[in-house]
Amino acid sequence: AQKITQTQPGMFVQEKEAVTLDCTYDTSDPSYGLFWYKQPSSGEMIFLIYQGSYDQQNATEGRYSLNFQKARKSANLVISASQLGDSAMYFCAMRETPNQAGTALIFGKGTTLSVSS
Amino acid sequence: DTGVSQNPRHKITKRGQNVTFRCDPISEHNRLYWYRQTLGQGPEFLTYFQNEAQLEKSRLLSDRFSAERPKGSFSTLEIQRTEQGDSAMYLCASSLLAGRGAFFGQGTRLTVV
Numbered sequence: 001a002q003k004i005t006q007t008q009p010g011m012f013v014q015e016k017e018a019v020t021l022d023c024t025y026d027t028s029d030p031s032y033g034l035f036w037y038k039q040p041s042s043g044e045m046i047f048l049i050y051q052g053s054y055d056q057q058n059a060t061e062g063r064y065s066l067n068f069q070k071a072r073k074s075a076n077l078v079i080s081a082s083q084l085g086d087s088a089m090y091f092c093a094m095r096e097t098p099n100q101a102g103t104a105l106i107f108g109k110g111t112t113l114s115v116s117s
Numbered sequence: 118d119t120g121v122s123q124n125p126r127h128k129i130t131k132r133g134q135n136v137t138f139r140c141d142p143i144s145e146h147n148r149l150y151w152y153r154q155t156l157g158q159g160p161e162f163l164t165y166f167q168n169e170a171q172l173e174k175s176r177l178l179s180d181r182f183s184a185e186r187p188k189g190s191f192s193t194l195e196i197q198r199t200e201q202g203d204s205a206m207y208l209c210a211s212s213l214l215a216g217r218g219a220f221f222g223q224g225t226r227l228t229v230v
Contacts, residue, residue: 004159035218043206045160045221091159104150104173105219107159 002027004092006108013082013115020067021077021111023092033095034075035105036066040088048090051075082115089113119143121222123209129228130199137195138225142211149192150219151184154206166192199229 003026013019025034036048051059051066059066067076079086089112093105122141130136142149147168152160163182164174168189177183181199186192196203206226210219 037221042223043208043226044223045208045210047218047220050218093159104162104165104176105152105160106162109157110159 002029002094002106004094004106004108006092006111008111009109010112010114013113015084015115015117016081018078018080019082019113021079021090021092021113023075023077023108025073025075025092025094027094034066034068035093035095036064036075036077037091037093037107038086038088039091039110045091049077079113082113084115084117087113087115121209121211121220123207123222123225125225126223127226127228129230132199132201132229134199135195135197136199136227137193138207138209138227139191139193140209140211140222141191142209143220144190146211146213146220147189148212148219149186150210150212151192151194152208152210153178154208154224156205160208163194196227199227201229203227204229 005024008022032053034051038046038048049059049061049064049066051068058068063080065078089110091110092108095105124139150165151163154160163177164184166186169186181197184194206224208221208224210221212219
């Protein structure tokens with residue numbers, strides 16, 4: 001069965017520092033997609049970054065990058081130069097078939113990131 | 118605002134009452150999803166639509182839960198005979214058929230007293 005594991009309930013970082021949020025996944029399907037979402041206290045899930053299982057390069061979106069290690073089944077999110085507004089809950093999620101958007105997303109339990117000045 | 122819109126944002130209801138939530142997806146998105154999120158957990162998939170067709174509903178939590186998308190635009194999620202365990206955030210998301218990501222609304226927080 002598919003599973004997403006986020007082992008860090010909470011992370012603390014100072015402004016302008018980089019932080020890595022861990023995510024490991026389990027699937028037997030060779031074709032899958034991995035996502036990171038941010039959920040501030042307002043509740044909205046904000047899409048951050050996507051990595052397909054066949055993508056040759058690690059995904060990057062501005063200050064966000066995904067450290068994709070396929071053999072280790074890990075997809076860690078790296079946030080560079082943290083800002084106070086980055087304080088939120090972060091979820092790693094997986095979809096089995098990246099080319100068919102109808103498949104459900106399976107989410108981890110999330111990591112709460114707190115950025116201090 | 119062209120994002121996913123959910124109404125109401127908050128709903129308090131007495132146990133045993135029926136509730137209905139509405140989701141307006143991004144206009145060009147043909148896929149619409151419903152998720153439930155309880156405290157301290159990630160969202161849990163409930164059902165999804167492609168246009169007006171409900172293509173997956175086996176993960177609706179019980180037969181008290183139902184969803185519709187009558188014209189392929191907005192969708193409603195109804196919970197009949199609410200129970201205290203139904204208290205949660207209900208999230209709606211939409212995506213393009215060939216898209217990579219789903220875009221979420223701000224959710225409807227349900228409290229059953």
